[in-house]
Amino acid sequence: MKIQRRGLLKAGTLAALGGPLIAPAWAQGGAFPNKPVTIVVPFPAGGNTDIVARTVAVALGKVLGQSVVVDNRGGGGGSIGANVVARAQPDGYTLLLCGAGVVVTVPEMVKTAYSRKDFAPIGLVNKSSMVLLARKNDPRFKTFQEFVAYARSGEGKVNAAHSGPGTPNHLAQLQLEALLKAKFTPVSYKGSGPALVDLIGGQVDVHFDQVTSSLQHIRAGTLEPLAVLGPTEDPALPGVKTVAELGFGQIDGTTYVGVLGPSGMPPALQEQLAKALAQAVQDPQTVRSARELGSVAISSTPQEFGRILDAEYTLASAAAKDGRLKVD
Incomplete structure (x- = not known):
């Protein structure tokens, strides 16, 4: 896949x-x-x-x-x-x-x-670009490497939100699961808005989202972009590395x-x-x-x-x- x-x-x-x-x-x-x-x-x-x-x-x-x-x-x-x-x-x-x-x-x-x-x-x-988001200062994983270790420590351990079946967000989640050889517990929402609310509130652990939907929350300091899920870094997120740059292989969301x-x-x-x-x-x-x-x-x-x-x-x-x- x-x-x-x-x-x-x-x-x-x-x-x-x-x-x-x-x-x-x-x-x-x-x-x-x-x-x-x-x-x-x-x-x-x-x-x-x-x-x-x-x-x-x-x-x-x-x-x-x-x-x-x-x-x-x-x-x-x-x-x-x-x-x-x-x-x-x-x-x-x-x-x-x-x-x-x-x-x-x-x-x-x-x-x-x-x-x-x-x-x-x-x-x-x-x-x-698609980005993997976590809550700011989540003690379990503050970096993508820590997220990978946490996800691999138990099948279904990560509650991963996406914006609905078949959306690019969902397909990016499936790609990352296959790339990391880890199994998430998917949580489907009807759009990015409700998923972002629940991520900020702690109901889910991470969310796969477009930069266009999440940028305001990143800039406000409530959400942390762990990695860009694409072939190149995003100009709107200076300093946020791609999954490939972090050493985990190519993914294009x-x-x-x-x-x-x-x-x-x-x-x-x-x-x-x-x-x-x-x-x-x-x-x-x-x-x-x-x-x-x-x-x-x-x-x-x-x-x-x-x-x-x-x-x-x-x-x-x-x-x-x-x-x-x-x-x-």
Whole structure:
């Protein structure tokens, strides 16, 4: 089950923030777009994904010269909104912005009306690191090394919170268990908020969370980041080492957010949208908003985003087959 996503994105193809903008292919008189574009967000308004979507929508609208509207379709772990896009016309006017798990992990857990093959990846827009959190000054483990020793001292000894079955948080937990050859007692929550409250209150021992959700608590001094669960250190957490840097092997719990369209989209249109999206990601407001959230604005080719989806699918399907990925 050891899946490495490191290297799936080549540095040269990520958006060089502040670099030259890409001229949209339709600037020479192409027909697309001639009406507003809708970005479906499969979660309620107000969350981190929604904030990313609204910032990207404004920047993308500037590039396209058309309004880009965000349509929140929450429910079913993201499956309701995803299905809207899977069944839409592949004409570029209905797009989906979400993490990889919505299109590849959720269908491994519950019956959905769509599968991974119903979507055409366009490009990434954002990434955030996953971090292993403990309470500040927990006497049992103040460092990652002490946590590993404690976890290995007894099966199920660590009550480990995550944000729900199939979330990137849950998959990161499964990866770390396999890497450390330790067995946690998983505690599933409906989102990071309730899990963070219980971690601070002492109801659980650790929590697997995105930096975007936990940064305020880290800065307030109530939570301690033990390690970054990704291939590189996070700029929002200076001095916090990765699991690999601490000598325990590679793990990649990075959360990637990207834009997809329905399958069947003409390749030329897919490439046009990818170039426009890359340009939008370089917009100063997009970069600034991502930084304020504790994440990073990035872009990619459709092919690179596709490889991210494939890697996540491999991890999720393996976990589903051995019974570790299921609805509460």
